Amino acid sequence: MDGLHETMxxxxxxxxxxxxxxxxxFELRQLPLPTPGDSQxxxxxxxxxxxxxxxxxxxxxxxxPCPPLGSIVPGYGIGTVLEDRSGRxxxxxxxxxxxxxxxxxxxxxxxxxxxxxxxAPISTAVGVLGIxxxxxxxxxxxxxxxxxxxxxxxxxxxxxxxxxxxxxxGAAGCRVVGISGSAEKCAIATAEFGxxxxxxxxxxxxxxxxxxxCPDGIDGYFDNVGGAVLEAALSLLNLHARxxxxxxxxxxxxxxxxxxxxxxxxxxxxxxxxxxxxYDHLADFDLCRRELAAMIADGTLRYxxxxxxxxxxxxxxxxxxxxxxxxxxxxxxx
Amino acid sequence: MDGLHETMxxxxxxxxxxxxxxxxxFELRQLPLPTPGDSQxxxxxxxxxxxxxxxxxxxxxxxxPCPPLGSIVPGYGIGTVLEDRSGRxxxxxxxxxxxxxxxxxxxxxxxxxxxxxxxAPISTAVGVLGIxxxxxxxxxxxxxxxxxxxxxxxxxxxxxxxxxxxxxxGAAGCRVVGISGSAEKCAIATAEFGxxxxxxxxxxxxxxxxxxxCPDGIDGYFDNVGGAVLEAALSLLNLHARxxxxxxxxxxxxxxxxxxxxxxxxxxxxxxxxxxxxYDHLADFDLCRRELAAMIADGTLRYxxxxxxxxxxxxxxxxxxxxxxxxxxxxxxx
Numbered sequence: 001m002d003g004l005h006e007t008m009x010x011x012x013x014x015x016x017x018x019x020x021x022x023x024x025x026f027e028l029r030q031l032p033l034p035t036p037g038d039s040q041x042x043x044x045x046x047x048x049x050x051x052x053x054x055x056x057x058x059x060x061x062x063x064x065p066c067p068p069l070g071s072i073v074p075g076y077g078i079g080t081v082l083e084d085r086s087g088r089x090x091x092x093x094x095x096x097x098x099x100x101x102x103x104x105x106x107x108x109x110x111x112x113x114x115x116x117x118x119x120a121p122i123s124t125a126v127g128v129l130g131i132x133x134x135x136x137x138x139x140x141x142x143x144x145x146x147x148x149x150x151x152x153x154x155x156x157x158x159x160x161x162x163x164x165x166x167x168x169x170g171a172a173g174c175r176v177v178g179i180s181g182s183a184e185k186c187a188i189a190t191a192e193f194g195x196x197x198x199x200x201x202x203x204x205x206x207x208x209x210x211x212x213x214c215p216d217g218i219d220g221y222f223d224n225v226g227g228a229v230l231e232a233a234l235s236l237l238n239l240h241a242r243x244x245x246x247x248x249x250x251x252x253x254x255x256x257x258x259x260x261x262x263x264x265x266x267x268x269x270x271x272x273x274x275x276x277x278x279y280d281h282l283a284d285f286d287l288c289r290r291e292l293a294a295m296i297a298d299g300t301l302r303y304x305x306x307x308x309x310x311x312x313x314x315x316x317x318x319x320x321x322x323x324x325x326x327x328x329x330x331x332x333x334x
Numbered sequence: 335m336d337g338l339h340e341t342m343x344x345x346x347x348x349x350x351x352x353x354x355x356x357x358x359x360f361e362l363r364q365l366p367l368p369t370p371g372d373s374q375x376x377x378x379x380x381x382x383x384x385x386x387x388x389x390x391x392x393x394x395x396x397x398x399p400c401p402p403l404g405s406i407v408p409g410y411g412i413g414t415v416l417e418d419r420s421g422r423x424x425x426x427x428x429x430x431x432x433x434x435x436x437x438x439x440x441x442x443x444x445x446x447x448x449x450x451x452x453x454a455p456i457s458t459a460v461g462v463l464g465i466x467x468x469x470x471x472x473x474x475x476x477x478x479x480x481x482x483x484x485x486x487x488x489x490x491x492x493x494x495x496x497x498x499x500x501x502x503x504g505a506a507g508c509r510v511v512g513i514s515g516s517a518e519k520c521a522i523a524t525a526e527f528g529x530x531x532x533x534x535x536x537x538x539x540x541x542x543x544x545x546x547x548c549p550d551g552i553d554g555y556f557d558n559v560g561g562a563v564l565e566a567a568l569s570l571l572n573l574h575a576r577x578x579x580x581x582x583x584x585x586x587x588x589x590x591x592x593x594x595x596x597x598x599x600x601x602x603x604x605x606x607x608x609x610x611x612x613y614d615h616l617a618d619f620d621l622c623r624r625e626l627a628a629m630i631a632d633g634t635l636r637y638x639x640x641x642x643x644x645x646x647x648x649x650x651x652x653x654x655x656x657x658x659x660x661x662x663x664x665x666x667x668x
Contacts, residue, residue: 127637158638237600268609
């Protein structure tokens with residue numbers, strides 16, 4: 001297959017997957033060769049990347065909407081330039097971009113990246129040196145900030161993202177514990193990627209094994225899973241631990257979201273949730289009191305008290321507080 | 335009642351509350367007057383603080399364990415010094431500390447704070463100028479960091495913490511929206527505490543009203559509740575929004591924890607959960623690639639590829655990836 005053919009093969013979306021995708025959700029079709037416009041280039045695809053986020057996208061749960069039925073399945077690819085109308089690439093150069101599942105692709109030159117074939121095999125441009133690698137790197141460098149001697153926990157430990165997270169944390173001097181979905185993957189995580197331990201979340205004694213692998217708790221956790229795996233990790237958090245919320249593979253194939261607070265919007269918003277325990281801030285008490293007292297004095301801060309009279313009224317006052325009956329700060333006057 | 339009496343009244347824990355506390359869980363008893371040891375002082379209690387966290391403590395879900403049956407119910411109080419053996423306080427001075435629900439208390443001098451009666455009425459030492467005020471202040475100043483023009487959402491808006499959070503955010507130039515549990519409390523939040531709007535979470539159209547009150551989404555949320563209220567707030571998060579996880583009043587009175595990820599340990603650990611979307615970090619792609627390529631070159635970073643051959647193998651490869659069958663980065667070679 002080359003640029004002289006008039007058609008190309010492509011895999012198109014036949015129907016929107018329900019639950020786990022089926023082969024019949026996709027269709028191999030013969031399509032006309034795409035033609036580049038100004039500032040576009042035509043690529044002969046050599047490698048396609050298969051990524052879990054595509055499932056979220058096909059379910060309409062991703063930043064980018066689900067493509068229309070009949071269109072080429074979207075995805076990253078790597079290929080060589082067949083034709084360039086942007087003046088920015090040479091024919092034969094290796095590039096990566098959102099080619100989709102097709103033999104050829106036409107892309108805007110601005111959305112295409114050069115692949116440096118001297119760094120590593122070109123297929124790494126969608127793996128360890130591509131978006132999975134950047135995901136791991138950004139999570140470690142920008143959020144986890146691992147310190148020597150800390151314990152870092154990593155889900156999907158043998159995967160494209162998790163394996164890099166684990167190795168970056170190991171290089172930072174951490175004890176690195178992985179979570180994976182089979183004994184084989186756990187063996188890969190420890191033997192190939194240097195994890196100090198790896199626990200199979202499908203094992204019946206998963207929680208027990210995880211605790212045993214993290215005797216000092218965890219100082220950071222990289223989550224690609226959500227659900228029960230996240231729940232287990234949260235139960236091991238040390239003081240001021242950091243958690244990267246990166247994926248929810250636990251729910252990509254479910255028709256219904258699992259119960260409980262949905263952390264999907266937290267990922268989408270790049271939001272930060274932080275636990276507050278007031279006793280950490282006692283050193284600021286004088287500063288706080290001065291500021292608030294000044295605001296009370298100048299009328300910009302109001303307060304309200306709900307007063308119960310006599311020591312014997314304390315239980316009823318407390319019960320009322322829990323019922324939400326009080327209006328303002330609940331107090332007992334002796 | 336003064337220091338000359340030989341006994342005092344106290345409210346003691348008769349049994350551990352199950353679900354919503356009952357009056358019979360408590361017992362008013364006559365106890366011997368406590369006697370201060372070295373570096374302690376004896377206090378005549380004038381005000382007792384009633385606080386929701388006590389419910390968590392009585393349920394064994396708090397940093398401080400549940401007190402033994404028969405002992406005085408713990409809690410903050412304010413009173414005057416009757417007798418000082420620390421040499422640090424004068425008789426008659428007003429102080430606050432963990433007096434418990436009793437007419438008198440003996441406390442270590444190091445755990446007692448002077449109350450400045452010139453700042454505001456002394457009862458505020460357990461309210462707006464006490465731990466609730468510090469909680470609000472620390473959440474706003476150290477986590478939310480509200481900016482003018484942002485929308486801030488505050489749960490328990492009419493309460494001792496929420497009312498201060500709202501007013502601090504209002505003073506910072508924000509649109510402030512409250513969540514509360516009755517129409518009366520919502521009216522207090524807007525009329526007394528200056529909230530721009532307040533929504534009753536018990537209303538059938540709560541979610542709809544909340545969305546209407548936050549037409550531009552929310553840039554910060556102070557959560558004292560958890561559960562469905564937190565879930566509603568998360569659905570409104572703007573980019574890089576911040577959430578203070580401070581309380582879980584939704585579950586204090588439940589025998590069983592609600593389903594889904596339990597955020598209790600996140601509060602206890604003062605942990606930080608942060609959403610990561612890799613596309614925010616594209617500017618770092620070159621830096622990341624250089625670092626990772628150098629690690630590949632010197633053998634400290636390994637990767638693994640799971641290769642499927644031919645475009646037609648893409649659907650099966652993708653399905654296998656979602657099944658967890660792949661070992662390493664999933665690729666299709668064309």
